[in-house]
Amino acid sequence: MGRGDLTNAEWDRLESFLPRGGARGGRWSDHRRVINGVLYRVRTGVQWRDLPERFGPWETVYKRHRRWSADGTWQMLLSKGQAAEDAAGHIDREVSVDSTAVRAHQHAADARKAPPAAAAQKGVHARTNQVDPVLRKLTLRLEEVVRSANAPGRSRGGFTTKIHLAADGRCRPLTVLLTPGHYGDGPQLQPVLEQVSVPRSGVGRPRSRPDHVLADKAYTSRENRRYLRRRGISHTIPERLDQRRHRRNRGSQGGRPTGFDRERYKKRNTVERAINRPKGFRAVATRYEKRAYTYPGTVTVAALIIWLRT
Template identity: 75%
Template structure:
């Protein structure tokens, strides 16, 4: 009996041939379908791992499988294989759109451990509280900031945030995903998001990495981004902000030619907004509960994989 939100028989039939065989150290995996449904239940509902229903088996097994497949890239490999099958059937619309969304990180996601500071010889004389210039405190604060950055946690007035940068095809399905701290801008990640698009070919041939066209909002309008798209000969539709347009006109011939803008093509940019809405229907994506960035990326990738399976 298939539970609510579990993989259907048709979805499992598409996913089962793509799963890795065997297990750890020559042993056997626990039943793939039951464990994946357990991970999917947690991603869909956002419940703590220990509160998984008993029908999925021991929660440790489900959690460790998700963590392991997030670390070794198995979730990402499954996503690319499903994309390859869709591309071979001609069901990918290569009019790609790029955007980002910020997710609030739960307080439990900020608990990654930090190495203990090195031992410092005690100072002579009376000690009255912590000294702000203490090397141990400084080194600890530096390590804390580094861990926060590595785990893609950005500070804001409301707490920690993480930003998901993504590209989506014309059918509202994520093609590539990147995580950064929440306060980082969109434009610097534009090139990285497009470079991560890689849909393998079934049979001989290189993976497809070049969209037919790219659309993005004016936050991505920059000379570097437009030059990158021109080098790759990718048609693009990115509106030019008023200040950039005024600056170009003020410089005269040195400001370059006006940027092209296709209003009809730009109307399709909402597909990436709809893809974000689909991702955030999964509660563990809309709110980050995972401490480690690679585990959260695995959570988002699994949500994207389910979107592709159910599209």
């Protein structure tokens, strides 16, 4: 067993969740060896072709990771692990939300500035720029949609991807959401919390409502607070100075001050530590994958290992 491979105890916990059949009714290659190959690549960030021979053919490891990222197998394994922890009562449901930016490697950035269809339209509006500004706006919107579909976005740090994460009180990621790097944090609070779903080991709906939510000033919009109140979720989110000043200037029409528990807010450092854990995997700290479905699978593998080893 190499450094970073699954231990016998971790394999015993994971083996019962793995799919039995292979593609087209065939048999999978040795699950443990292939998963150890995926872990090695996620931990070190090497190219797939440079995997050591003890993991078998690199094509097998790469195709298994790509397939399980696309069909949701990695996410299923993570949900199974969370359900087992929830059944044992080991999940602290005081959830913290935050995000981190990840620099995209040059291999993850598409060499083409636009897809063929958008490139053709780009040539059209280049000739009719002065005549049809609406076509120019539609073309730019199409290019933005294509860039969003592949997740890297251009920000101050170049091509980046932003990882939005909700963590439990024990610094373990409950859910992960990826957006282009230039997306703001506040509008992503609702999508992140909507993805929190811990299945029950027995009968019943998945647990999707945290007991309490902690977040920083980036999430302090009125819309987010209304959303949390509507779901009956207590929260500790500080108010920005400009919002406080605007509320005071409106007098009685500005509403009551938002409640804020300073002592409870000190626990928000759990999400900072939870973010540092997956970024300890080099294939997570730097995005090497180009496709939008492969990199989330890589982040999910890192989250799965964190749950197995915590």
